[in-house]
Amino acid sequence: MQKPISRAGLLIGLGLLLAAAVIGYDAATMNVPAVHAKVGPRVFPTLVSIGLAVAAIAHFWQCSRGQFHEAEGTTDWFAVGTIAAALVIHMNILKPLGFLPAGIFLFTMVAFAFGSRRLLRDVVVGIVVVGLTYFAFTRFLGLQLPPGILGWIV
Amino acid sequence: MDALVALMDGFATALSPINLLWSIVGVTLGTLIGILPGIGPALTIALLLPVTRNLDPTGAFIMFAGLYYGAMYGSSTTSILLNTPGESGSIVTALEGNRMARSGRGAAALSTAAIGSFVAGTLGTLGLTLLAPQFVKFALLFGPAEYFALMVLAFTTVTAVLGASKLRGVISLLLGLAVGLAGTDILTGQPRLVFGIPSMLRGIDIVVVAVGLFAVGEALFMASRKDLRSAEILPIKGSLFMTREEWRRSWKPWLRGTAIGFPFGCLPAGGTEIPTFLSYAVEKKLARKPEEFGHGAIEGVAGPEAANNAAVAGVLVPLLTLGLPTSATAAILLAAFEQYNLQPGPMLFSGSSTLVWGLIASLYIGNVMLLVLNLPLVGLWVRLLSIPQPLLYSGILLFSTLGVYSMSNSVFDLMVLFVVGIVGFLMRRHDFPVAPAIIGLIMGPLAEAQFRRALTISQGDPIVFLSHPLSLFLLTCSLAMIVVPIILRLVARQTPSSIR
Numbered sequence: 015m016q017k018p019i020s021r022a023g024l025l026i027g028l029g030l031l032l033a034a035a036v037i038g039y040d041a042a043t044m045n046v047p048a049v050h051a052k053v054g055p056r057v058f059p060t061l062v063s064i065g066l067a068v069a070a071i072a073h074f075w076q077c078s079r080g081q082f083h084e085a086e087g088t089t090d091w092f093a094v095g096t097i098a099a100a101l102v103i104h105m106n107i108l109k110p111l112g113f114l115p116a117g118i119f120l121f122t123m124v125a126f127a128f129g130s131r132r133l134l135r136d137v138v139v140g141i142v143v144v145g146l147t148y149f150a151f152t153r154f155l156g157l158q159l160p161p162g163i164l165g166w167i168v
Numbered sequence: 169m170d171a172l173v174a175l176m177d178g179f180a181t182a183l184s185p186i187n188l189l190w191s192i193v194g195v196t197l198g199t200l201i202g203i204l205p206g207i208g209p210a211l212t213i214a215l216l217l218p219v220t221r222n223l224d225p226t227g228a229f230i231m232f233a234g235l236y237y238g239a240m241y242g243s244s245t246t247s248i249l250l251n252t253p254g255e256s257g258s259i260v261t262a263l264e265g266n267r268m269a270r271s272g273r274g275a276a277a278l279s280t281a282a283i284g285s286f287v288a289g290t291l292g293t294l295g296l297t298l299l300a301p302q303f304v305k306f307a308l309l310f311g312p313a314e315y316f317a318l319m320v321l322a323f324t325t326v327t328a329v330l331g332a333s334k335l336r337g338v339i340s341l342l343l344g345l346a347v348g349l350a351g352t353d354i355l356t357g358q359p360r361l362v363f364g365i366p367s368m369l370r371g372i373d374i375v376v377v378a379v380g381l382f383a384v385g386e387a388l389f390m391a392s393r394k395d396l397r398s399a400e401i402l403p404i405k406g407s408l409f410m411t412r413e414e415w416r417r418s419w420k421p422w423l424r425g426t427a428i429g430f431p432f433g434c435l436p437a438g439g440t441e442i443p444t445f446l447s448y449a450v451e452k453k454l455a456r457k458p459e460e461f462g463h464g465a466i467e468g469v470a471g472p473e474a475a476n477n478a479a480v481a482g483v484l485v486p487l488l489t490l491g492l493p494t495s496a497t498a499a500i501l502l503a504a505f506e507q508y509n510l511q512p513g514p515m516l517f518s519g520s521s522t523l524v525w526g527l528i529a530s531l532y533i534g535n536v537m538l539l540v541l542n543l544p545l546v547g548l549w550v551r552l553l554s555i556p557q558p559l560l561y562s563g564i565l566l567f568s569t570l571g572v573y574s575m576s577n578s579v580f581d582l583m584v585l586f587v588v589g590i591v592g593f594l595m596r597r598h599d600f601p602v603a604p605a606i607i608g609l610i611m612g613p614l615a616e617a618q619f620r621r622a623l624t625i626s627q628g629d630p631i632v633f634l635s636h637p638l639s640l641f642l643l644t645c646s647l648a649m650i651v652v653p654i655i656l657r658l659v660a661r662q663t664p665s666s667i668r
Contacts, residue, residue, distance in 0.1 A: 026594065030339065037346055040361050047356075053623040055353040058616045059360060062345050069339045076335060083333070083599040086393075093391035094593070097565070101384070101589070104569060105582040113570075120569065121562040127391050128558035139559055147570065155219055157574045 023082035027073045034066035096127035112162015117144035171301045178525030182533055187230050191530050194231035195537045198238020202254045203246050203552050206390065207564055209239040209255070210497040210606070211382040214375045215571035217504060225508040226523045232504060233484070233527055234534040236497055237289055240440065240477045241538045244281035245546060248274060248469070249402045250553055257440030257476035260448045264461065264468030266402070271464050275406035280418045280466055281473040282542045283410075287419075288426040288474035289535040292481025295430050296488075297528055303489035304514045310490070312622035313632050317642035319615040322436035322492055324646040326604045328653070336600045343591070344608025347372050354613070355620060367580040374503045374610055376572050378496070380585045381602045383568040385592020387561045392597070401553050408543060418470040421451050425474030432475075433482020439495025439603070440479040444472035481531070488512055488524060491614075496603040499610045 041059035076082060100123035108116040121140035122133070130136055151157045181187060201207045213232050220228045243254030248265035261281065268277040310318070327337035350361040351371025362368040390396060410418065425447045432443035451471040452461045461468055486492040491512035493499040505512050510520060517524055542549070572585045595602060626632035634640050 022598065026598065033343075033346060037349065037361065044358055044360070046358065053620045053628060055356050055358040055360060058345075058612075058619070059349050062342060062349060065338075065342050066346065069335065069342055072335050073339065076333075081333075083336070085597045087395045089392045089597075090394050091392070093394075094388050097388055097391055098586075098590070101565070101569070101582075101586050105579050105586070108573065108582070109579060117566055117570070121566050124387070124562040124565050125558035128561050129394070129397065130556065130558035136559070136562070140562065143563060144566065147566070151570070151574065157219075158577060159570075159574070 020077055020082045020084060022085070023073070023077035027070050027077065030066050030070035030073060034063045034070060037066065038063035093127040093129075097124055100124060100127070108162075109160050110162065113148055113159040114144055115162065117147070171297055174301075174521060174525045175297055175529055177522070178527070178529030179532075181226065181522050181526030182230065182530035186224075187227055187526065187530065188533070190227040190231040191234045191534050192537060194234025195238040195241075195534050195541060197231075198235035198240075199242035199538065199541055199549060200238075200552065201235070202239035202242020203549050204555070204560060205246055205250070205252050205254055206386055206560060208382060208497075209236045210378055210495075210500050211568075212239075213497065213500045213504065214378040214382070215567060217375050217500075217507060218571060218575045220504075221507060225510060225520075226526050228504070228508075229501075229523060229527050230530040230534075232501060233531055234537075236480055236501075237477065237531065237534055238538055238541075240289075240473075240480055241282060241285050241542045242549065243476075244285070244469075244473050245278060245542070245549060246553065248277045248281065249404070249550060250400075255440075257444055257479070258473070259441070260444045260472040261469055263448070264465050267462070267464035268466065268469065269402040269405070272405040273464060273466075274402060274404045275408045276410055276414050276466065277464075277469050278404065278546055279408050279410045279543065280414065280470045282539060282546075284418065284422040284425065284470045284474040285477040285542075286535055286539040287422045288429060288476075288478040289481065289538070290532065291423075291426045292430050292433075292478040293528065293531040293535065295478075296481050296484055296531070299434075299485050300489055300517070300524075300528070303485055304517050307490050307514045309638060311636070312618045312625065313636045313639040314642065316615055316618040316622055317633060317639040317646075318490065318492060319611050319618065321642050321646040321649075322494070322611065323604075323608065323615075324649045325436045326494075326607050328649045333599070336598075337604050340595065340600050340602065341604035341608040344377075344605035345612040347377060347605075348609045348612030354617060365580070367578060372584055372609075373575060373581070374500065374606070375575060376581055376584050377588050377609055378500055378606055379568045379572055380588025381592035381595070381605065382496075383564050384585060384589025385596055385602075387565055388589060388593035389596040390557075390561065392593070397557060401550070404547065404550065408546070414466055417466050421447070421467045421471035422474040424450060424454075425471040426478040428471075429475035429478030430482040433479035433494065434485045435482075436486070436492065436494040436607075439483055439497065440476040443475040443479045447471040447475035488516065488527075489514070493607055493610060496606040499603075499606045502610055 037059050041056045041063060044056055046054045046056060100120050104116050104120040118140040121144060122136045125136040148159060152159055201212045212235060239255055240257055243258040244261050246252060246254035247258040247261040248269050251262050251266040253259045253262055265277045268274060323341055327341050328334055350368060352359055352369050359369060428447045429443040433439060448468055448471060451467040452458055455461065455465060455467050483494050483498045486494055487498045487501060493502045510516060569582060572581050575581060622632050633643060
């Protein structure tokens with residue numbers, strides 16, 4: 015019986031082809047001075063682009079023979095989505111709101127995605143960890159972190 | 169004997185109070201992250217890079233190396249008591265180690281792992297001490313063509329040996345090479361794959377990629393799999409002092425594990441994972457009671473645990489003498505050298521001999537510290553395993569975003585981190601090995617530079633790679649890595665039919 019061709023496998027193959035095309039296009043449209051023409055900055059990108067295209071075709075061929083490694087077990091897409099959303103929101107509020115609120119938000123959301131339902135504990139641990147980290151990084155390591163709206167406290 | 173004199177000087181460096189302190193920090197942190205599942209030496213060193221930028225390089229490398237060794241010690245504890253490997257080098261340890269813990273012999277398993285790690289780590293470091301000067305002499309013969317050929321060999325072995333499928337290894341390597349292209353071309357100043365984004369001109373930092381693949385990708389994967397989340401921690405039972413019988417059954421596997429692990433670490437084959445599998449297979453073959461395997465055979469813990477520590481020592485040989493990383497962690501260590509403007513290779517041994525020999529000497533000291541840290545104090549470390557998993561991954565992602573952001577205070581880096589994390593999740597989900605991507609990313613630009621340098625010297629004549637005997641030899645080896653398995657497969661397919 016013919017197994018249906020995996021959708022995830024096809025998408026990964028298409029992604030590889032797209033990457034090959036982007037790299038190939040970038041290499042082809044470079045303005046390279048004639049001095050560097052022989053072994054210039056184009057050679058390696060062209061090789062990588064060809065390599066990716068060949069690998070993509072080999073990948074499609076393996077998929078068509080049912081050799082694609084399908085994901086094992088059941089996938090908890092809700093947890094994956096929660097973490098992805100948390101990361102996107104985190105990078106957007108980091109500068110305007112500051113490291114402390116953004117960090118505590120990320121910490122709590124990830125714990126929630128991993129199945130923790132003890133919100134109070136997570137928030138408290140988050141505040142302690144994020145606070146100590148902020149203190150250690152700005153005071154002892156001399157790194158700049160965005161203070162944001164809580165800047166007046168710390 | 170020059171090596172011994174140099175080593176003595178190294179001990180003088182390593183025993184200075186500040187460097188001893190760095191060593192203690194390194195081995196302690198290494199044990200900690202070794203025990204914690206989900207965070208490994210490559211990720212930790214990557215996260216430490218921005219923080220250690222202004223540190224004295226000798227101290228920083230003593231800490232990093234101690235951390236790499238320590239992770240191998242600590243991970244056995246998790247394998248044995250939790251049946252989840254702390255690192256990939258301890259996957260095999262769980263097979264017999266966890267069985268031993270279930271039948272009340274957990275303490276003996278921990279002992280043979282720790283003492284075996286000590287024996288292998290010390291012998292491996294001795295091997296490093298003796299071999300490194302020889303490798304340096306060899307490396308002096310290398311010109312750009314030879315370096316390029318060596319990197320080609322590294323690319324082929326790392327993809328041919330790692331993971332279940334060669335194609336997936338090649339794809340992973342190509343993705344790493346592709347990311348390595350981005351940024352300003354060093355030789356001509358030509359921007360590549362920049363898409364008009366100013367932040368892309370400096371390229372994509374290896375720290376962002378390593379953290380994305382190892383932390384974000386791993387966290388997304390673990391979150392996606394509810395079935396992998398819960399694990400039972402077994403209490404330590406039995407006596408930490410091994411019986412005479414256990415010593416008798418352990419010492420040979422320790423030595424064999426060392427003999428397997430060290431040369432494998434030197435080869436560009438991805439570091440600690442494969443030698444542990446080999447060691448396990450060898451012990452199973454040689455065991456006097458092979459039927460005990462699968463039910464808690466001590467040899468199955470002693471051998472692989474020695475092999476992974478010896479492999480770490482082996483990894484340092486090509487890294488320090490040739491600048492060739494053979495594992496993901498070694499690739500990050502190479503990035504650390506670049507951060508301090510140091511070039512591993514013969515020049516490092518002549519120009520920064522204090523650093524190199526101080527580092528090697530610190531490994532002997534670190535091994536002693538680790539034995540103390542991991543045997544009598546193992547009960548303390550085990551408490552780490554009771555950190556709830558949600559909080560553990562919350563912490564990992566918090567420090568990952570923080571580490572990446574603090575490199576150059578750039579939200580753009582966080583966006584790249586997110587994208588790499590998604591790719592890492594897909595790779596983990598569909599069983600693509602990650603190490604080739606990391607090695608391709610750091611080695612790609614180096615290989616390209618050597619390739620173009622060689623061709624510039626030969627005025628564009630590609631024969632240069634074949635006319636140099638050493639380069640020809642290395643390229644032949646890489647070709648053999650690809651062709652020989654195919655021939656073997658064809659022969660294997662032919663033979664049964666001809667018998668029939």
